[in-house]
Amino acid sequence: MSEASDLEREEQLAELLEEVRRILVLSKRLVAEMMAGGYVSAFRGSGIEFDEVREFVDGDDPRSIDWNVTARTGRPFIKKFIDERERTVINLVDISASMDAGFSFWSLREVAARVCACLSLSAVQNDDKVGLACVSSELDAYVPPRKGMGHVLRIVRDCLVQPGSGQPGDLGAGLEFVSRVLRKHAIVFVISDFLGEGWREALSRCSQRHDVVAVRLLPPELEIPKRGLLRVRDPETGQACVLDFAQRKQREFFGERVRDWRRRCDEDLGRCRVDIMDVEVPREADLDAIARPILDFFRMRAARGSKR
Numbered sequence: 001m002s003e004a005s006d007l008e009r010e011e012q013l014a015e016l017l018e019e020v021r022r023i024l025v026l027s028k029r030l031v032a033e034m035m036a037g038g039y040v041s042a043f044r045g046s047g048i049e050f051d052e053v054r055e056f057v058d059g060d061d062p063r064s065i066d067w068n069v070t071a072r073t074g075r076p077f078i079k080k081f082i083d084e085r086e087r088t089v090i091n092l093v094d095i096s097a098s099m100d101a102g103f104s105f106w107s108l109r110e111v112a113a114r115v116c117a118c119l120s121l122s123a124v125q126n127d128d129k130v131g132l133a134c135v136s137s138e139l140d141a142y143v144p145p146r147k148g149m150g151h152v153l154r155i156v157r158d159c160l161v162q163p164g165s166g167q168p169g170d171l172g173a174g175l176e177f178v179s180r181v182l183r184k185h186a187i188v189f190v191i192s193d194f195l196g197e198g199w200r201e202a203l204s205r206c207s208q209r210h211d212v213v214a215v216r217l218l219p220p221e222l223e224i225p226k227r228g229l230l231r232v233r234d235p236e237t238g239q240a241c242v243l244d245f246a247q248r249k250q251r252e253f254f255g256e257r258v259r260d261w262r263r264r265c266d267e268d269l270g271r272c273r274v275d276i277m278d279v280e281v282p283r284e285a286d287l288d289a290i291a292r293p294i295l296d297f298f299r300m301r302a303a304r305g306s307k308r
Contacts, residue, residue, distance in 0.1 A: 020156045024149075027117040027287065031125060039122045042301035043087060043187055043211065052080050087128040087187060088145050091116045092178055093159050094192035096136040096169025101219075104283040108217045111281050112191045113159040114290050115215055119189055120152045130155065135174030136164030142177070169195070172202035179206045191215040194265050204272040212274040213297075216265070219281050275301070
């Protein structure tokens with residue numbers, strides 16, 4: 001019995017590793033576009049830090065003159081900046097119960113793993129360090145930032161299989177952890193459906209220190225049936241109810257609840273002063289559909305100029 005279960009686990013692990021490698025192979029093709037599309041320039045502000053002020057010499061760029069020091073000394077001085085050795089990128093992934101919901105070919109969590117693959121590959125190909133934090137009702141796993149393809153393989157694998165607590169999600173716990181553990185400025189991608197509560201204050205505090213991007217995973221537009229009973233269940237709490245869509249008021253109520261959640265989420269994220277990257281879950285197994293909004297976001301950030 002034990003030998004059979006061990007064999008089954010080995011087969012499951014082999015299938016998982018094959019799936020992870022398949023994700024990475026497909027992602028590599030798309031990441032080349034992302035690098036050209038502006039990953040470096042989108043986050044260039046994260047990789048420059050102040051070094052010193054020194055006296056101006058012939059050949060220096062006049063745009064670098066520090067006018068405050070120049071006024072005090074009566075001689076021209078410039079600010080000198082240096083490139084940090086690398087950026088630090090953290091993927092903070094929500095693995096609460098709602099992320100296991102399946103609206104199409106992939107669940108939200110499977111989409112999160114593919115987003116993670118694209119972002120992590122973009123980082124390591126730019127010689128940046130990348131890490132992972134998984135959170136459900138608490139911090140479930142932390143993979144410290146490192147470089148290399150082997151490290152990306154581990155990140156994607158853990159994103160797919162790390163067990164959560166099965167309790168209602170607390171994204172704030174992961175955000176508080178990231179704020180504590182990352183001493184230097186970092187790029188933090190928060191990948192979630194943002195259905196839980198308690199994340200707003202923690203997200204706002206984290207964004208004051210780091211460059212935070214809310215990667216919001218959205219199910220495909222739900223087609224509300226005009227007749228029939230539909231049993232729905234909250235995956236976070238387990239609470240279930242039955243909706244009768246033959247009644248117009250029920251259909252309108254359901255649609256308004258969805259629109260109201262989206263509106264409130266937009267407002268909350270805006271108050272937290274973070275950028276939003278919306279990734280809609282594709283109905284089919286289409287990695288291009290996941291990579292496209294990432295590429296569009298990089299281009300938008302590159303055109304706008306990164307925030308510090």
